[in-house]
Structures are given as structure tokens and as C-alpha cells.
Amino acid sequence: MTRRNFLRSAAVAGTTSRLFGFAPLRGAALPREQKTVVVTFGGGARDEETFAPEGQENIPHLMKELIPQATFCTQVVNHGILGHYVATASLATGVYERFDNFADIAPKNPTVFEYLRKGLGRPANDAWVIAPSNGFNRIGQSDGTLFAPGLGAQVILPKHLLASALGKASTNPGALEFLLQDNYEDLLFTPPAVQSDVQLSKLTEMLHLSVDDFAHHARTLSSADELSVYVMRQLMRQFAPSLLWITLHDMDIAHTGAYSLYLEGIRRTDRLCAEIWQMIESDPEYKGRTTMLILPDFGRDSDFSASGNGFQHHRTGDPLSRTTWMLAMGPHIRQNVTVDRPLDSIDLVPTLGAMRNFATPLAKGKPIVEVL
Amino acid sequence: MDPRNLRAESFARYPPQARAFAAANLDVLKRMPLILLSLTLRQVIQYDWSFPAERQQLQLQFDLLKRMDAASLDTLMAPFSSIPLSEELAKLDWVDHPQQFTEQLTAYLWSQHQIDNYHTIAQEHQQHLQKVPGQLPTPTPRWTIVVVGRGSPQPAQPLFRRLRPHGTLFTQLDPADGLDTLLAEASSRARQHPLPYGHWYIDGGEPHAAAAADQSLTVMSYDRLAPVAKQEFALLNRFTNRKSSGPVGVEAISSYIAGLSPEDVGLNGTAADAPLRHFEVNLLTQGAGCQIYSTTFVQWASRECLHRAQPLTLFARFATRQSNAPMEQLLARDPLQQPQDAPGSLVDADMGAYYTWINQSRLAGADQSRFLVWFEGHSLACAISPTLARGTVSTAPATMQQLLQWMRS
Numbered sequence: 001m002t003r004r005n006f007l008r009s010a011a012v013a014g015t016t017s018r019l020f021g022f023a024p025l026r027g028a029a030l031p032r033e034q035k036t037v038v039v040t041f042g043g044g045a046r047d048e049e050t051f052a053p054e055g056q057e058n059i060p061h062l063m064k065e066l067i068p069q070a071t072f073c074t075q076v077v078n079h080g081i082l083g084h085y086v087a088t089a090s091l092a093t094g095v096y097e098r099f100d101n102f103a104d105i106a107p108k109n110p111t112v113f114e115y116l117r118k119g120l121g122r123p124a125n126d127a128w129v130i131a132p133s134n135g136f137n138r139i140g141q142s143d144g145t146l147f148a149p150g151l152g153a154q155v156i157l158p159k160h161l162l163a164s165a166l167g168k169a170s171t172n173p174g175a176l177e178f179l180l181q182d183n184y185e186d187l188l189f190t191p192p193a194v195q196s197d198v199q200l201s202k203l204t205e206m207l208h209l210s211v212d213d214f215a216h217h218a219r220t221l222s223s224a225d226e227l228s229v230y231v232m233r234q235l236m237r238q239f240a241p242s243l244l245w246i247t248l249h250d251m252d253i254a255h256t257g258a259y260s261l262y263l264e265g266i267r268r269t270d271r272l273c274a275e276i277w278q279m280i281e282s283d284p285e286y287k288g289r290t291t292m293l294i295l296p297d298f299g300r301d302s303d304f305s306a307s308g309n310g311f312q313h314h315r316t317g318d319p320l321s322r323t324t325w326m327l328a329m330g331p332h333i334r335q336n337v338t339v340d341r342p343l344d345s346i347d348l349v350p351t352l353g354a355m356r357n358f359a360t361p362l363a364k365g366k367p368i369v370e371v372l
Numbered sequence: 373m374d375p376r377n378l379r380a381e382s383f384a385r386y387p388p389q390a391r392a393f394a395a396a397n398l399d400v401l402k403r404m405p406l407i408l409l410s411l412t413l414r415q416v417i418q419y420d421w422s423f424p425a426e427r428q429q430l431q432l433q434f435d436l437l438k439r440m441d442a443a444s445l446d447t448l449m450a451p452f453s454s455i456p457l458s459e460e461l462a463k464l465d466w467v468d469h470p471q472q473f474t475e476q477l478t479a480y481l482w483s484q485h486q487i488d489n490y491h492t493i494a495q496e497h498q499q500h501l502q503k504v505p506g507q508l509p510t511p512t513p514r515w516t517i518v519v520v521g522r523g524s525p526q527p528a529q530p531l532f533r534r535l536r537p538h539g540t541l542f543t544q545l546d547p548a549d550g551l552d553t554l555l556a557e558a559s560s561r562a563r564q565h566p567l568p569y570g571h572w573y574i575d576g577g578e579p580h581a582a583a584a585a586d587q588s589l590t591v592m593s594y595d596r597l598a599p600v601a602k603q604e605f606a607l608l609n610r611f612t613n614r615k616s617s618g619p620v621g622v623e624a625i626s627s628y629i630a631g632l633s634p635e636d637v638g639l640n641g642t643a644a645d646a647p648l649r650h651f652e653v654n655l656l657t658q659g660a661g662c663q664i665y666s667t668t669f670v671q672w673a674s675r676e677c678l679h680r681a682q683p684l685t686l687f688a689r690f691a692t693r694q695s696n697a698p699m700e701q702l703l704a705r706d707p708l709q710q711p712q713d714a715p716g717s718l719v720d721a722d723m724g725a726y727y728t729w730i731n732q733s734r735l736a737g738a739d740q741s742r743f744l745v746w747f748e749g750h751s752l753a754c755a756i757s758p759t760l761a762r763g764t765v766s767t768a769p770a771t772m773q774q775l776l777q778w779m780r781s
Binding site for chain 1: 479482483484485487488491494495533621622659660661662664665667668671672675693696713715716717719720722723724726727730734
């Protein structure tokens with residue numbers, strides 16, 4: 001079965017009433033103010049463990065709840081560097097960035113957050129990034145060489161927030177260390193700390209998070225990604241930003257070579273994606289006017305690539321490691337539609353620009369017309 | 373340095389046999405583009421600790437290159453020359469530190485969007501070299517036996533789903549004496565076809581007593597190497613916490629780890645077992661996750677063993693691995709004294725068995741190779757052999773001895 005065919009089968013399996021072809025728009029008119037939530041997986045996921053027939057058991061929520069409401073793009077190809085920070089930065093700029101994945105560097109090209117804030121004249125609290133690890137702290141704003149500084153997104157690193165809270169709370173910090181798991185890409189490398197205590201205090205204050213409540217709630221969570229989604233909920237309540245970008249990365253535990261833990265990460269991510277959509281649909285500020293886009297940053301190596309070790313890494317640059325998918329859903333997105341033509345990862349930014357009506361002049365990709 | 377300026381003295385810091393090998397093949401080395409040269413020198417500098425199969429392969433490749441006329445050799449090398457390199461890269465000490473050079477090269481190729489082009493060129497080159505004449509057929513078909521599930525309960529999902537299409541699934545195997553029978557088979561093969569590093573036993577826990585006592589098998593185990601991994605982490609901590617230096621980058625860490633010797637991590641021995649000790653250090657310094665999870669260790673060690681030693685017999689036995697924890701804890705604690713994730717370990721081992729079969733399939737004589745995976749202590753096994761049907765299920769009662777016999781003929 002070709003990749004295209006099995007992904008088609010995924011779309012068919014996810015629906016009972018509609019097949020392919022363009023379905024009518026669900027709403028007659030667009031809401032006055034749109035919001036956008038972008039969910040990326042900063043741990044590559046392969047088709048085999050997700051939308052391929054043998055992988056569909058790992059993603060019941062995507063299959064049964066989200067796909068039937070979504071336009072599903074079956075071939076999104078990442079032609080850039082397959083490291084999570086640099087690849088996610090490329091998704092956010094619409095240009096394949098070339099910097100060292102492990103360096104503390106801002107993207108060279110303007111980010112979608114800067115385009116949005118400049119183009120729509122939005123305040124700082126209208127664009128937020130919830131990022132998985134230290135290395136992502138510079139993703140909110142470009143380095144200033146191509147765009148005036150000061151228009152970036154606020155970046156929140158939930159694990160830093162929790163670590164700071166644990167330092168001040170009465171809760172036993174040792175019990176929550178599992179929520180602080182950082183970078184999996186190089187197990188022996190820990191990026192330098194990036195947010196000062198002052199910034200962290202400001203963030204907790206802005207989010208109206210009691211340190212003790214935050215630490216207490218963290219005890220009910222089972223992973224770093226759950227912590228990110230919890231922080232996302234707080235952000236939605238406090239600021240209701242119109243552009244919210246969250247990167248999940250539990251599944252990147254695949255780098256340890258433990259297949260069972262990789263699958264566990266995918267299953268958790270699947271559940272969290274559904275929870276995020278439920279959060280959107282149950283929040284009056286977001287319900288009915290939010291477009292959600294979900295896409296892995298890239299895949300992982302093929303089992304049959306001799307220079308790799310299968311699911312464990314994403315080092316070969318083989319087609320499986322470069323090819324992934326995107327799911328779009330929201331009031332102006334056609335439901336239960338499959339887009340089979342190859343798309344490029346950097347098409348995301350111009351698509352967001354076209355959706356929200358702001359210019360993205362330096363982005364290299366092209367708008368995905370099927371979701372506009 | 374320009375590769376054309378290489379001289380025998382350039383390799384003065386190489387170990388003795390590597391130095392002699394480089395000198396003997398200097399003319400070919402001088403004609404290689406830097407990208408290919410650095411990759412080749414990574415192999416040459418390890419020559420003294422290479423397995424016999426690796427030495428033979430390297431020698432055959434150089435013999436082939438030496439026999440080529442100038443025009444043909446230039447044509448073969450041309451694709452590597454077509455990839456432009458930065459001045460910074462060319463200035464690196466690629467003679468004495470080819471490993472570090474290739475790490476920098478990889479980062480550079482990614483940054484220049486040349487990695488796909490490079491992989492294509494490298495694969496085509498590899499395919500060309502695999503046609504090298506002179507390789508003798510194996511004296512007997514290669515066998516790989518994988519045992520999974522020690523200490524694990526019945527799985528929630530069916531086992532061996534990926535392997536079933538390629539062989540016969542046996543569902544009524546008598547598990548009695550199964551392990552002893554399989555070990556006896558491995559030992560018997562080692563005695564019949566004695567070869568240095570030709571018959572391996574790799575265990576995710578403590579090795580079975582019979583295997584440990586068998587001098588004809590090369591034996592590795594996670595339990596024995598876990599303290600070595602701890603020593604590696606201790607050295608790494610010391611390196612990254614040096615007060616005199618600033619922040620330590622990922623490249624510096626990689627280079628430091630790559631430079632560790634067996635003695636650095638407490639693996640002392642004799643010259644005779646140097647290839648094994650260097651192999652073990654390479655596993656622990658270049659593999660990801662095999663230091664902390666025994667399941668990853670067995671999978672990665674089997675992969676590298678098949679790739680490098682090309683054994684006639686590989687016996688790989690998975691055990692349970694420690695439960696997941698934050699990386700800081702995993703790197704600091706003793707993996708042998710932790711709660712075990714038995715169900716997860718079986719899922720890992722099932723995938724590990726599949727990868728081991730794939731890796732065996734890449735070796736010469738794959739069409740005659742045999743592969744057996746058994747759920748230890750249970751009646752389920754999957755056997756892949758030219759003597760057995762593919763994609764079928766056998767529900768007939770059978771002993772392990774019978775199964776082995778069916779796989780032979």
C-alpha cells in the first residue's frame with residue numbers, strides 16, 4: 001500500500017458519513033476575530049506508528065474525533081535540518097533555518113509571531129509560544145537583522161516555570177522531577193538555563209498562578225507535555241491570545257531506543273491533541289472562531305535505512321524521516337477532506353498569513369489553498 | 373592539509389597496524405576527496421582493534437581501488453569532490469582526528485542542505501564497493517537466535533507481527549529445555565566452525581552460565597557493562613563541570629566521549645581481547661540509550677555486531693529494563709537496582725528482534741540465513757529459513773529440537 005493510500009484509509013476509517021471531495025463549510029460566515037492554535041510535535045513521529053494501518057491503534061483520538069472534523073494533508077515534506085529546535089524554528093519562519101540545533105540562537109528570519117503582531121497591530125500578549133525545552137527559548141522572535149525587534153511572541157518554558165515554582169513551594173520537588181525532562185536529542189547534553197528567576201516570577205504572576213497551586217496541580221500530571229497543556233489552559237484563560245503555538249515532545253523519548261516509551265508518548269500526544277480541541281471548544285473566547293493546525297516537525301528514520309536505527313533517531317534524511325502530515329480544523333476548514341498533493345513544511349507560515357490576513361513577505365513557502 | 377600531500381609520516385600517531393596499513397595504501401588515500409578520505413581514515417585508525425571481517429573488507433576495498441585505472445578511480449571519486457567544503461573544515465586535523473572531523477562534516481552538510489546529496493553519493497559508493505570480488509561465501513549459513521521476554525508477562529498485543537510475513541509462526545512449541553537447546557546449538561556451531569569473533573552471545577542481563585563458560589563464544593552482557601556506563605557518565609560529568617572552561621557544547625561533548633579508551637572507563641584486558649573491549653566502548657560511547665536501558669543495549673549491540681563482526685552465529689537474549697525516569701536520574705542511578713518495566717521491555721524486545729533480522733538481512737548470504745525468535749518460557753516462536761514457508765502458522769506441537777532441525781533442512 002502506498003503512503004498516500006494508507007493515509008487515505010486513515011481518513012476513511014475516521015468517518016462514517018462523508019467521503020472525499022470538498023464538503024460544505026460548516027459555518028456560513030467567518031467569525032469577526034479569528035484565533036489560531038498551532039500544535040507541533042517536537043519529537044518526530046513516523047507514519048508507521050500513527051496513520052499507517054498498523055499505527056492507527058496508537059492514535060484513537062486523532063482517528064475518531066479529530067480527523068472527521070478536519071482537512072487532512074497526507075504529505076508534508078520537511079526539506080530542512082532534522083533537529084527539533086531548528087526545524088520548529090523553520091516552521092515558525094517559513095524559511096529553512098540553518099543554525100546549529102543545539103545553539104542558543106534566534107532564527108534569522110522573521111517569525112509568524114512578528115508578522116502577525118506587525119501586520120495586525122497586536123499587543124505582546126496576543127502571541128505566545130509554549131515550548132518544550134531550554135533550547136526553544138529563542139523561538140519567539142528573529143535575531144533582528146531582517147525585522148525590527150520587539151514584535152515577537154512571549155515564550156514560556158513550562159518546565160522552567162515549574163522548576164522555579166518548586167524552589168519556592170512547600171511541595172516536595174523530588175516527586176515532580178519527571179515533569180522536568182528536557183532535551184532527548186542528545187541524551188548527554190543539557191542546554192544552559194535561559195530564563196531568569198525574575199522572568200519566571202513575572203510569568204507566574206501574569207498567569208495568576210499561585211506557586212503552591214501550580215506545584216500542587218503538577219502532582220496530578222504524568223508528563224512534561226501534560227504540564228505544557230496545563231500552562232496553555234492558563235494562558236487561554238488569562239490572555240486569550242489570538243496566536244498560540246505549543247510544541248509537544250514526550251514522544252522524542254524514542255532517542256533512548258525504547259520502542260514502548262515512544263509509543264506511550266504518541267498515545268499521550270494523541271490524547272492531549274483531543275484535550276486541546278476540547279479546551280478550545282469549551283472556552284467562549286475560542287469556541288467557533290479558532291483554527292487548530294496539528295503537525296509533527298518531521299518523521300523519524302525508516303526501519304530500512306542502513307545508516308539509521310529505525311524509529312530511534314532522525315539522522316538519515318531519508319524520505320520517511322522527512323515526510324509527515326498536517327491536520328487542520330476549525331470553523332472555516334472543510335471537514336473530512338484529504339489533501340494528497342505534496343506540501344512543504346514551510347508552507348505553514350504563508351498559510352497562517354493568508355488565513356489571518358497579514359503579510360509574510362520573507363517566508364518562502366506557499367499558502368495551502370485547501371485550508372483557506 | 374591537502375590529501376595529495378599525505379605521506380607515510382602523516383600517520384605517525386596511528387596505532388602500529390593502522391600506520392602500516394595506511395602506508396601500504398598511501399597512493400589510494402592521496403587520491404581520495406577529503407569527505408571520503410575522512411570516512412576511510414575513521415576505519416583505518418581503528419584497524420588494530422577491528423574484527424577480522426572488518427579488516428578483510430577494508431583490504432578488499434583497497435585492493436579493488438588499487439586495481440582501477442586512473443580514469444575509473446577519478447570517476448568513482450568525482451561525486452564526493454562535487455560537494456563543496458568550507459575552509460574551516462579543511463583546516464581541521466582530519467588525519468589524527470577523523471571521527472571529530474566527520475562529526476563536524478555532518479553538521480556542515482546539514483546546514484548546507486547537502487545531507488541528502490551526500491547520502492545518495494555515499495550509498496552509491498557503498499553499493500559499488502559491495503561488488504568487490506574476492507569475498508568468500510560463509511562456510512555455513514548464518515544463524516541468529518533472539519530470545520525475548522525473560523521476566524515479562526503475556527503481552528497485550530500479539531508478538532512478532534512484523535516478522536510473521538517472512539517466516540513460520542509456531543504456536544505450540546514445547547518450551548521445556550528451550551533455552552538450553554538453543555544455547556547448545558550456538559555452542560555446537562562455534563565448535564564446528566571456529567572463527568575469531570565468529571560466534572556471539574549478547575545478554576540484556578546476567579549471561580547464562582553455559583554461555584559464560586563457553587570459550588568458543590564471544591560473550592557480552594549488560595550487567596557487566598552497566599558499571600562501565602556509569603564510569604563513562606562520571607567522566608562526562610567531570611568534563612562538563614570543569615571550572616576553567618565556559619559552557620560545553622554538544623560537539624565538544626561528542627569529541628570527548630569519542631576519545632575515551634577502554635582503560636579510561638575501567639575496561640582493562642590484554643592485547644588479545646582488545647577488539648572486543650574497543651567494541652564495547654564504542655557501543656557505550658556512540659550508542660544512544662544503550663547505557664541506561666538493557667533492551668536498547670541488546671538491540672544496538674546486535675546491530676553493531678552483525679554490521680562489524682559479521683558473525684556466523686548470533687545469540688541475543690533480551691531481559692527486562694529499568695523503569696523510565698527523568699534523564700538526570702537515569703544517568704546517575706544504578707540501572708541494575710531499579711524497578712523493572714516488564715511489559716514495556718517485551719515491546720522493546722519485539723521491535724529489537726525485528727531490527728536484528730533486518731540487520732542480518734543486510735549481510736552476504738542473507739538468502740540462506742536462518743533467524744529464530746522465541747518468547748522465552750512460552751510456546752510461541754517465529755522461524756525464518758529458506759526451508760520453511762513464509763507467512764504461515766504452525767499449530768502442531770513441536771519441540772525446540774524439532775524446530776531447529778526444520779530450520780536446518
